[in-house]
Amino acid sequence: MGSLVLSVLKNKKSRNYKNKAILEGAMHKSRKYFILEGVTGIGQNSLTAGAFLAGFIALLNGSEQINGIVAVVPATVGLLQIFSSLIFEKLESRKKTIVSMAIALRCLLSLVYFIPMLLIPLGYGLQAFIICYILAYSMNALICPALFDWLVNVTPISIRGQYLAYRDKISLGVTAILTIFLGKVLDYFKDAGNQMIGFAVVGVIIAVLGFLNVYALMNISEYKENYTIKKYNLKQVLTTPLKSVSFRKIIMLFVLWNFALQIGGPYIAIYMVTKLNLKYTYMMTLSVIATVVRVIFANKWGSIADKRSWFLSTKCSIGILAVVHFTWGFVNGSNYVVLAPLLHILSGIAWGGIGISMFNIQFLFAKKEGRTMYIGLNAAIGGIVSGIAVWIGGRLIKLLEYKELVIFNIHINNMQITFFISGLLLLLCPLFIKVFIEDKKLQQETE
Secondary structure (H helix, E strand, C coil), X not given: CHHHHHHHHHHHHHXXXXXXXXXXXXXXXXXXXXXXXXXXXXXXXXXXCHHHHHHHHHHCCCCHHHHHHHHCHHHHHHHHHHHHHHHHCCCCCCHHHHHHHHHHHHHHHHCCCHHHHHHXXXXXXXXXXXXXXXXXHHHHHHHHHHHHHHHHHCCCHHHHHHHHHXXXXXXXXXXXXXXXXXXXXXXXXXXXXXXXXXXXXXXXXXXHHHHHHHHHHHCCCCCHHHCCCCCCCHHHHHHCHHHCHHHHHHHHHHHHHHHHHHCCCHHXXXXXXXXXXXXXXXXXXXXXXXXXXXXXXXXXXXXXXXXXXXXXXXXXXXXXXXXXXXXXCCCCCCXXXXXXXXXXXXXXXXXXXXXXXXXHHHHHHCCCCCHHHHHHHHHHXXXXXXXXXXXXXXXXXXXXXXXXXXXXXXXXXXXXXHXXXXXXXXXXXXXXXXXXXXXXXXXXXXX
């Protein structure tokens, strides 16, 4: 009898090991496909932002203020993320819904350059672009919390720092190759007087990336046991995260971060296009330099986060970005050859840490039950703040349009003043983390 019981226990233990091995294998495969999802998603976003976005809007005769406002649309429509939990938290299976929404998102981004081109003869090119852009990133806002939660579910916290850094490295490496190639394409067609054809080529690449993104999502495994099925109403979505003392501090950090970043950040690319009149190839080269540096340092930041703390990686990386934004206030036509590459290198170092640190720090304090609700509300508030910040930045640029400051014999124009303000405000973020989050030893959620 004893031998029979022992045999049953051994068989049960063997099955448990086997099931665990199967689960770990499926999660490992899913993380690989999430890398492809990251490559294609970041690729699409990069080709519809920065110098590409600024150049296309300038081609459509959009003003600098419009350029800045459109640049912050992805952050502003984050307001819609509060509705994400209303959609996903009640679902027993989220994958089908996520894939369906991803198809809509990737189609919209694939058409974001083509539809305006068709309507230019009718005089509605700029309006069509703005509408397509808002629709695309609105869909992105709705899907993001659930997609990020899915990514976290297949990535144990013990390896999350290194994995996110590795995912960033591959994604940004591919994006760097695409941006430098497509920068040359745009310059070629611009010099030939057919810049619109150049953007059509960019649009084709975006469409290919969109197809591959959906393919990746379809091959990622879903772990339904990680979900607590619950129907939330809008009042709960708006109030539950705010009841958490710890998460309220995270929301306050993101409010400060978004305001500081967006009051000046969106205008850097516009400044290079409209004030410094730099070639696309040169700007894409700078972008690639920043990306390469970001890739190199992403693993180092991930290692710091895993071995020391996420607080340290967040504080240091944002501190470096603060210096970058402030120094952009001194960049002009006579010194950009030296300062622009240097600042892109420092920016790459900073974003190598910010990309993974700001993503993960909110998950450290968001409760697992209803997690999309926490992430969604945080993004929504951040989106509102981003919109306000870029509007204030645009108003400052307009008010100071014909005014200059002279510092150390360097003439400072209206846009450069917003860079100073952005840099100084960013410096407050590490201080906030140190005083109100790290030193308070707030309770973190465990998995």
